[in-house]
Amino acid sequence: MEAVISRKRAAIIGSGSIGIDLMYKAMRSPHLDLKMVVGRSQASEGLSRARDLGIATSAEGIDFLAHHASGIDIVFDATSAQSHRINDQFFRKANLMAIDMTPAKIGAICVPSINLDSIVAERNVNLVTCGGQASIPLAYAIAQAFDTLEYIEVASTIASDSAGMATRENINQYILTTEQALRQFSGTGKSKAVLNINPAKPGINMQTTVFAKGRYHSLEKVKASVREMVVRVQRYVPGYEVVLEPVESKGYLTVSVTVRGSGDYLPAYAGNLDIINCAAIAVAEFNAVSWERTAA
Template sequence: MTSQDKKIAVAIIGSGNIGTDLMIKVLRNARRLRMAAMVGIDPSSEGLARAARMGVATTSEGVEGLMKMDGFGDIGIVFDATSAGAHAHHNSMLQPHGIKVVDLTPAAIGPYVIPVVNLQAHLDAPNINMVTCGGQATIPMVYAVSRIAKVHYAEIVASIASKSAGPGTRANIDEFTETTSRAIAEVGGAQRGKAIIVLNPAEPPLMMRDTVYCLADVDADQKAIADSVKRMVQDVAAYVPGYRLKQEVQFERFDAQHPLNVPGLGRMPGLKVSIFLEVEGAAHYLPSYAGNLDIMTSAALAAAEQQAARLLAADTATV
């Protein structure tokens, strides 16, 4: 292969907003990925029509249609941007072919992955789960605190424009809170996690805003935590340019005489850390206020780029 050919062919299942935005990111920004197919189930979907106009092969017959396409044997990575319920079927069909699956639904068949936190540990996993938009935005902040001090409890509130929540997002609301809550603990490092999502109907639509509350050890180093958070914001912004702090990290201490009542843990002393974020979308396909969708597609692209680098390195080693 020439250096120009050294890209991994990818397909996207799901021709809705998330899948279409991801397709455009792959076509415009990918360094190691080649857009091979867009897969849907509605022949009249706008996403399939746009893919065809952009020269991408399409099928409206779902994963079965993808497997019948001429270039299926060349595909190394498939993104699933459908629903948690559909993902199990898609994954079971793809795994026997040795295809890596990047799951943008809350199905969580594979390990939870936040690119800046734990991707390196799961590069060889056959299926990785991108948690949720709220998880991608807030778990890096929980981890930034937990790498400095023990986090007894972390709670995140993700507020997104109602217009940016399509049918798939709304159908997965229950899975969103459950998946994000588990990932706050498993990936973020908190002893206990809780996630809340708010669909804000305001007009004009508001950008994604996220609030992260952590209760750390009462004697935790505030400056070290603030510095850790700022470094992590820079790391996330490397692949989500619209990711930023809205104000300085806030701290409040609760001593043994004035403990905080923590859900599931009772009354306890600690250092309350409050982090306020905004996520502005890149507006590749979706409006800039839809940062909740942009951070998912950006994180999925960042993860797949590193998976592709691993696959290409393995191919080179066998030549």
């Protein structure tokens, strides 16, 4: 007799490109039951696609969720940092788990390859930024192999077409959030984050480079730590690949990865959007599986 999987009921707020791609990923998950997609425009492509798939939709945003909170367990918030701070007041009252796709910094910070186990009981989970999801695993792996880590710098380059209005409006918050999370996960006292938006046509794949300064005894140990971490990230982000293994130059260790998306809706070069969506699904599925085990 096959075991029955009790799926968590999910909703997405935000019907832009990220929300559309997230919708397809959530629908494919055996642990999630996507109940509704809400936005601000009835004519948006996201709501149109959701309606065609038989998913409940609304252009009333958080007001619609407020009237249907009893029918959902998890909310993916793909709006903006400012909107999430407002939305979370309702999520808290309704006791809904919120997976924050914005750099709002009000929830427990999660990078699935590092601390997924520790956030299972959290009500609000923050996914840092796309650059953070790409770079923090590397920074953490480097820190594990270093004796002391003095400084971490991260430079992410993304295609202009994959940087929507929310990304552009949130750049300052993006930098602050990424830098804070880098310090938290690597233990360094100093960090810097840079975001480059490249207008090249066709769009380029996301690329993230980490520069680290500190003391270590074995470059091979650093390389092994990075390789192990890359495998862990690839379990939920298949397009995450090293393009430059750790090398030392002028006192800095450098490592670089590229992120290619799965193409569920977004173009494959939009790895910056894909990686944060993949992280969101990983968090939601872990929560659902943990809930199933507890219920059993």
